[in-house]
Amino acid sequence: MRLLLSLCLLLVMLFASMLIGSGNVPFVDALAALGNQGSETARFVVWELRFSRTLMALVVGVCLAVAGALMQTLTKNPLAEPGLMGVSAGSAFAIGLAILFGAGAADLSVWPAQIGALVGCLLVIWISQTQNLANDPVRLVLTGATLSALLLSSTAIILMLDDRVADEIRFWIMGSVAGRNVNTLYHVMPSLVIAGLIVAVFIRPLASIGLGETVAVGLGHNPNKIRMVIIIAVALLVGAATAVAGPLIFVGLVVPFTARAIAGTDIRRYLWQCLLLGPCLLVFADIICRVIVPPSELPVGVLTTLIGAPVLLFLVHTKRIPRL
Amino acid sequence: MKFSLYLSRVIGFIFHTVLLAVSLGFVSPLWAENRLVQTQYGQIDVPEGIKRVVTLHEGALDAAVALGIEPLGAIATRGGKGVATYLADSVPEITIVGTAREINIEAILALRPDLILASPTMQKRQYNLLSKLAPTIVPAVKLLSKDAWKNNSRVYAQALGKSVELEKILINLDQRITSTKNQLGQEGLTATLVRWTPQGPLLMSPDINSAQILAQVGFQLKGKEAIKAGRPHSDPLSQENLNLINAQWLFLSSVNQDGNKALQTAKLSPAFTRLEAVKNNRVIVVDGQLWTSSSGPLSAKAILDDLQQQVLSTQKPN
Amino acid sequence: MNVLSEIKKSENKTVSRQSRFRTSVFQNMPVIGLMLLLLLVACSALMLGTVSLSLEQLQSILLGEGDPLLQFMVVEIRLPRVLSAIVTGAGFALAGLLMQILARNRLATPSIIGIDSASTTFVVIGLTAGWAIAPHWLALLGAFVTASLILVVARGTGTQGHRFIITGLGIGAIASAMTQLVLSRTNIDFVNQAFAWTVGSLNTPSVEALKIASVGILISFIITLFFRRTLQIMQFSDARAIVLGCSIDKMRLFCLVLSVVTTALAVSVVGPVGFISLLGPEVARRLLGQHKIPLLATCLVGSIFMILADLIGRTAFAPLELPVGMVTAIVGSPYLLWLLTRQPKGSI
Numbered sequence: 001m002r003l004l005l006s007l008c009l010l011l012v013m014l015f016a017s018m019l020i021g022s023g024n025v026p027f028v029d030a031l032a033a034l035g036n037q038g039s040e041t042a043r044f045v046v047w048e049l050r051f052s053r054t055l056m057a058l059v060v061g062v063c064l065a066v067a068g069a070l071m072q073t074l075t076k077n078p079l080a081e082p083g084l085m086g087v088s089a090g091s092a093f094a095i096g097l098a099i100l101f102g103a104g105a106a107d108l109s110v111w112p113a114q115i116g117a118l119v120g121c122l123l124v125i126w127i128s129q130t131q132n133l134a135n136d137p138v139r140l141v142l143t144g145a146t147l148s149a150l151l152l153s154s155t156a157i158i159l160m161l162d163d164r165v166a167d168e169i170r171f172w173i174m175g176s177v178a179g180r181n182v183n184t185l186y187h188v189m190p191s192l193v194i195a196g197l198i199v200a201v202f203i204r205p206l207a208s209i210g211l212g213e214t215v216a217v218g219l220g221h222n223p224n225k226i227r228m229v230i231i232i233a234v235a236l237l238v239g240a241a242t243a244v245a246g247p248l249i250f251v252g253l254v255v256p257f258t259a260r261a262i263a264g265t266d267i268r269r270y271l272w273q274c275l276l277l278g279p280c281l282l283v284f285a286d287i288i289c290r291v292i293v294p295p296s297e298l299p300v301g302v303l304t305t306l307i308g309a310p311v312l313l314f315l316v317h318t319k320r321i322p323r324l
Numbered sequence: 325m326k327f328s329l330y331l332s333r334v335i336g337f338i339f340h341t342v343l344l345a346v347s348l349g350f351v352s353p354l355w356a357e358n359r360l361v362q363t364q365y366g367q368i369d370v371p372e373g374i375k376r377v378v379t380l381h382e383g384a385l386d387a388a389v390a391l392g393i394e395p396l397g398a399i400a401t402r403g404g405k406g407v408a409t410y411l412a413d414s415v416p417e418i419t420i421v422g423t424a425r426e427i428n429i430e431a432i433l434a435l436r437p438d439l440i441l442a443s444p445t446m447q448k449r450q451y452n453l454l455s456k457l458a459p460t461i462v463p464a465v466k467l468l469s470k471d472a473w474k475n476n477s478r479v480y481a482q483a484l485g486k487s488v489e490l491e492k493i494l495i496n497l498d499q500r501i502t503s504t505k506n507q508l509g510q511e512g513l514t515a516t517l518v519r520w521t522p523q524g525p526l527l528m529s530p531d532i533n534s535a536q537i538l539a540q541v542g543f544q545l546k547g548k549e550a551i552k553a554g555r556p557h558s559d560p561l562s563q564e565n566l567n568l569i570n571a572q573w574l575f576l577s578s579v580n581q582d583g584n585k586a587l588q589t590a591k592l593s594p595a596f597t598r599l600e601a602v603k604n605n606r607v608i609v610v611d612g613q614l615w616t617s618s619s620g621p622l623s624a625k626a627i628l629d630d631l632q633q634q635v636l637s638t639q640k641p642n
Numbered sequence: 643m644n645v646l647s648e649i650k651k652s653e654n655k656t657v658s659r660q661s662r663f664r665t666s667v668f669q670n671m672p673v674i675g676l677m678l679l680l681l682l683v684a685c686s687a688l689m690l691g692t693v694s695l696s697l698e699q700l701q702s703i704l705l706g707e708g709d710p711l712l713q714f715m716v717v718e719i720r721l722p723r724v725l726s727a728i729v730t731g732a733g734f735a736l737a738g739l740l741m742q743i744l745a746r747n748r749l750a751t752p753s754i755i756g757i758d759s760a761s762t763t764f765v766v767i768g769l770t771a772g773w774a775i776a777p778h779w780l781a782l783l784g785a786f787v788t789a790s791l792i793l794v795v796a797r798g799t800g801t802q803g804h805r806f807i808i809t810g811l812g813i814g815a816i817a818s819a820m821t822q823l824v825l826s827r828t829n830i831d832f833v834n835q836a837f838a839w840t841v842g843s844l845n846t847p848s849v850e851a852l853k854i855a856s857v858g859i860l861i862s863f864i865i866t867l868f869f870r871r872t873l874q875i876m877q878f879s880d881a882r883a884i885v886l887g888c889s890i891d892k893m894r895l896f897c898l899v900l901s902v903v904t905t906a907l908a909v910s911v912v913g914p915v916g917f918i919s920l921l922g923p924e925v926a927r928r929l930l931g932q933h934k935i936p937l938l939a940t941c942l943v944g945s946i947f948m949i950l951a952d953l954i955g956r957t958a959f960a961p962l963e964l965p966v967g968m969v970t971a972i973v974g975s976p977y978l979l980w981l982l983t984r985q986p987k988g989s990i
Contacts, residue, residue: 023564048594049563079808127979142749143979145811150975156841157968174822179524179563181592249815295550295568296524296559299826305819312812313795316805420961425837426845430692431961433715450846456714559827 002262006276013283017054018046020287022294052182056244057286057300058279059185060177061251063192063241065278066199066271067234068252069259073210073267074230078257078315079141082121082238083249086147089155090120091242092173096155110187110243117239121231123147175246175301177286188240195240198233199271206230207267248282248301250308255281257311281307361483364444364464365451370483371459374439377484378421378432378458381443382408386620387477388441389414390493391486396435397421401613408613410626433457441480459483468531468556473619493621500628505541507636515543515573519616520586524560527569532556533619534610534627538575541631546571557616563595573635574601577612584609608634672929676942680728683949687724688716690953692960725856726847726911727948727966733859733908734915735922735944736866736937740901742923743873743935744894745806748981751923752785752905753916755807756814760788761909763817765839766824777839778851778910785906788813789898842915842967844952855907862904866937873897874935915951915967917974918944924981 019030025042032038033046064082071080082088094116127143155173205226208216216223241248259273285303292298359370378397379385385398389411397419401408407418421431424443427450432440440460442451444467454460463479465472474494481490517528517535528535530545539545547568550558561568578586587609590596601607614626689695693715695703702708703716738751752758764784765777773780796809821840828836838845866873876893905919922944926936929943948966951973955964 021564022562023567025564044595044598045564141808141811142754145754146975146978149971150979153968153971153975157964157972174826176523179593290562290564293559293827295561295565296827297562298823299523302819302823302826305815309812309816309819312815313809316808316812317795317797422961422963426843426963426965428692428956428961428963429719429846430715430956433711433719434693436711449848453718453846456718457711 003272003276006262006273006280010276010280010283013280013287014054014058017057017283017287018050020291021045021050022290022297023049053177053180053286054283055182056177056180056185057282059188059192060241060245060248061255061279061282062275063195063237063278064248064251064282065255065259065274066195067237067241069256069267069271069274070199070206070230070234070237071252072256073206074227074234075140076210077140079253079312080144081250081253082117082234083247083252084141084148085120085124085144086151087117087120087124087234087238088242088247088249089148089151090118090123091116091239092247093151093155094119095242096158096173100158110184110191110240113243114191114236114239117242118232118235120147120151121235121238125227125231173246174299175248175304176289176297176299177245177282178289178297178300180244184244188243191236191240195233195236198229198236202226202229202233203268203271210265210267246299246301248304250304250312251278251281254304254308254311257315359483359485361461361479362464363479364446364462365448365455365460368459368461368483370439370461370485372485374484376435376437377439377441378435378437379441380421380427380432380446381441381476382617383473383476383619383623384441384443384461384480385411385415386618386622387480387490388484390477390621391481391484391489393484393486394418395441396437397432399423399427402617404613408618408623409611410614410618411622414622429453429457439483441483444476468529468554470531471536472531473533473536473621473624477620490621497621497624497628500625501537501540504628504631507632508542510542512544513542513573514546514571515575516546516569516571517575517577517615518569519557519577519612520590521560521578524562525566525569525590526560527551527558528616529556529558532616533623534575534615537624537627538631541628543573563593566595566599570599571601572604572606574599574607575610575615576607577610577615586612606638608638610634673939673942676929676939676946680942680946680949683946683953684724684728687727687949687953688720690957691715691720692956722847722849722852723844723952724949726844726852727952728945729852729856729859730908730912730915731918731922731945731948732863732941733855733904733944734918734948735926735940736859736863737901737904737908738919738944739923739926739935739937739940740866740873740897740904741919743876744897744901746877747804747807748924749920749978750807750810751916751919752901753914753919754814755792755810756817757785757788757810757902757905758909758914758916759814759821760784760817761906762839762914763821763824765913766821766836769836769839770824770828776851778848778854778907781910782903782906785902785909788817789902793898838965839913841965842913842970843963843965844912844955845963845965847911851910855911858907859904862900862907863937863941865900869893869896870935870937877935913967915948915970917970917978918947918951920978921947921970921974924977 018034019027021030023045025033025045029038029042030046033042036043067082071082071085072078074080091113094112098112124144124147127147205216205219205221208219208221209223209226213223216226255274255278256270259270259277263270263273282300282304285307286300289298289300289303359372361368361370377388377393377395379388379395380399382399382401385395385407388395394415395418398407398415398421400406400420400423402424406412406420407415419431419435421435422428429450432454437458440454440458442454442460442462444463444465446462451460451462461479461483463476465475465479469475477490477494478487481487515538517532517538519526519528527547527550529551530536530539530548535545547558550561550565550568552558576587576590587607591602596602608630610630614623614630685700689697689700693712695712695716699708699712700716703713706713734752738753741750741752741755742748761781761784764780764787768775768777768780792806792809792813795813796805825836825840837843872893876890876897908915923936923940925943926939930936930939947970951969952966955966955969958964
């Protein structure tokens with residue numbers, strides 16, 4: 001029932017995303033264009049421009065929400081979020097390097113982002129493993145935040161040294177689905193498929209880890225193996241999302257949090273909600289970005305931060321986090 | 325020898341009397357050869373025999389080079405590591421003393437300048453320091469006003485004691501503009517000047533130097549309504565609003581020199597290929613350093629060269 | 643206060659006068675060493691740069707002789723930079739120390755809880771909107787608004803300061819997003835103007851702001867010095883501190899205000915160079931031991947780091963300058979990471 005409601009919400013968002021934009025295509029024209037009628041311009045705007053960015057927002061939303069849910073279950077920490085943990089920053093740094101060495105932002109291959117995300121992910125996990133930080137939510141978050149700061153200031157230095165890079169990356173680093181080449185989606189498809197398969201196969205063992213390692217071992221799972229595989233899935237998902245839309249923080253925090261509030265704390269249940277609510281949030285943020293400052297647009301990353309950070313504050317304020 | 329000195333003094337006296345009479349009617353910077361330069365921060369007395377000039381504005385470097393002076397130092401052009409390419413050959417030994425963002429005062433000092441030509445946007449705080457090093461000229465010209473580059477160049481030329489030479493250059497340029505206009509032969513061709521960035525095109529203001537020249541040779545520049553007052557360009561436009569840059573001619577640049585790459589990037593966007601100028605093959609790729617950040621007589625000349633080479637050659641086959 | 647005198651008395655009983663003198667010299671060795679180091683670093687910062695000077699040249703310039711141009715360079719360009727670095731470095735470090743004490747957490751420093759990035763946001767917004775308020779007042783305003791916001795949301799500082807820190811992190815994120823937003827919507831020339839404020843730079847610091855900051859930071863240093871023993875008690879658990887007669891809540895609020903003001907004063911001169919507020923107290927503690935509050939040493943270390951970072955920034959990529967804030971971020975964050983991973987559990 002709740003799933004159905006979320007699905008309806010998502011459908012409404014998708015429709016709205018096709019109908020609302022910064023251009024001067026009236027609502028009625030856009031509606032007609034959806035039915036493949038109406039003026040040529042309206043059809044172009046709706047099917048070429050809005051459709052592709054809606055699709056991208058959809059994919060990115062799914063990726064980040066699922067990655068957040070996986071990471072939080074893995075670390076048993078509601079604050080563990082790819083954006084806050086430096087995974088996205090790793091991705092961004094790798095892309096900054098790639099652009100510095102001559103790649104263009106528009107036709108960028110997805111590999112730097114993927115590799116950067118994997119390295120960022122491994123760094124965070126390695127750090128949390130070395131001192132068993134996983135059990136210490138605050139330290140884990142701070143470690144991630146510091147890692148992010150380090151990577152972002154390194155990226156900033158690259159930007160300083162080369163104006164061209166700065167120009168290419170300035171918007172990208174804030175996160176956006178506007179004007180991105182829709183082909184990027186095809187390039188990240190393999191990653192998404194692999195990650196999807198991993199999640200499908202390993203969701204039960206992961207849920208058992210969520211109950212405690214002894215439970216997992218008792219059920220015949222190997223926690224270390226599961227951890228490794230899930231980390232790879234997270235890296236694939238975040239890398240894909242970052243390659244498409246740039247580093248977006250807080251999506252992976254807000255969505256799983258809401259999903260848990262709706263569907264309970266078992267990942268096998270709330271992951272479905274994440275799948276629907278992630279795109280909802282991103283598509284919604286993207287719509288707002290389009291209409292707020294015509295004829296220009298805001299980068300969607302600014303919006304997700306402005307939506308997400310208050311949720312973090314709320315979490316802290318209501319003392320939902322243990323040991324705080 | 326003595327006589328000629330005497331003669332020159334007499335002529336000088338007459339000249340000054342005339343000047344005084346004229347300046348009662350209006351004050352013209354052209355004739356004020358006494359090297360008292362009116363700047364944003366007051367009147368500056370520039371001594372004779374200037375040899376070591378440092379320019380902290382791309383337009384100042386351009387004007388100085390145009391007047392036959394080789395400055396010792398300059399700031400890097402936006403998006404580059406050295407001075408703009410169209411000037412690089414004229415000043416092979418120039419020292420870079422920072423960027424528009426951060427000026428390295430020590431590097432300027434190391435050059436021991438006797439005149440500093442600064443940007444009209446220089447802050448008072450920096451001016452205070454620099455003016456202790458050498459007379460520092462900060463023109464009181466608003467950057468996006470009409471003929472801003474000419475008026476700026478006039479101030480710099482005055483400081484360099486070369487006002488007469490500059491006026492000659494400007495007259496030549498005006499003639500060149502008229503002849504280009506005649507060669508183009510058509511009034512009211514619409515055009516837009518755009519800098520392509522990955523986040524979307526920036527529509528350049530019709531008030532920037534290159535756009536003013538475009539207007540003078542007969543192009544009608546569109547899209548001013550998308551630009552906030554006092555800004556050199558619009559915010560990055562949404563893909564849905566590319567019709568704002570739709571015109572018969574499209575001048576396309578990027579922040580760096582490689583305009584062709586900008587064109588390739590732009591062509592990846594489906595909205596771009598729908599533009600009239602793109603369909604009719606009327607996209608002129610231009611050097612961003614030259615078209616969107618430089619100013620001055622040499623820059624104007626180079627822009628006119630670009631127009632002549634590219635626009636006229638594109639026009640012929642049709 | 644009589645608790646304090648009792649502590650003093652007990653010290654007097656156990657330690658003879660002569661050996662006390664010896665230990666005090668021994669204990670102060672690091673501080674004296676730091677002072678000498680500061681002098682050394684400051685002198686080299688005056689000497690090194692695009693134009694490097696020899697020691698004799700520096701000497702003659704400081705005596706008012708020699709080439710007027712070089713004199714200008716040292717007195718008008720390098721000296722303000724070095725002075726600003728000393729003042730702001732000490733200020734940031736002091737602010738960090740105070741906040742660490744009040745939140746009882748070594749990671750709780752103004753930069754981590756987003757005070758300096760919020761100051762920057764206010765300055766950038768003010769500059770864009772063309773408010774007729776000097777940037778340093780905007781920085782102060784921003785710091786205060788943020789600190790109050792964090793206090794309200796986190797409901798006080800908490801026993802270990804964790805809630806306080808995470809709240810600050812969130813508010814810092816909002817502040818950075820706002821700064822980015824404002825900057826992405828202004829023209830490039832303005833971005834250039836505001837650049838120094840967004841990363842932290844010592845390139846031509848405002849002399850007026852420096853004067854205000856020097857006086858302000860000196861005052862807060864003296865105040866801290868005055869309350870040093872109370873602060874030392876605050877490091878213990880709440881219960882113990884209350885037993886020792888210390889009004890914890892008032893003292894905490896007082897520390898917070900002092901720390902925020904000091905941060906804002908430092909930000910008003912250089913912009914956000916927050917990592918100093920972490921590095922200063924950390925290194926000072928490492929030198930002097932954990933048991934006492936290394937007030938003077940913290941400030942000295944902060945100043946030294948600031949001068950060094952600026953020196954690196956202006957010489958490494960000469961003639962281009964790397965802003966001091968970037969240098970400290972690159973050096974500071976690996977250290978913080980190391981601190982987070984290597985320190986035993988419960989110490990942070």
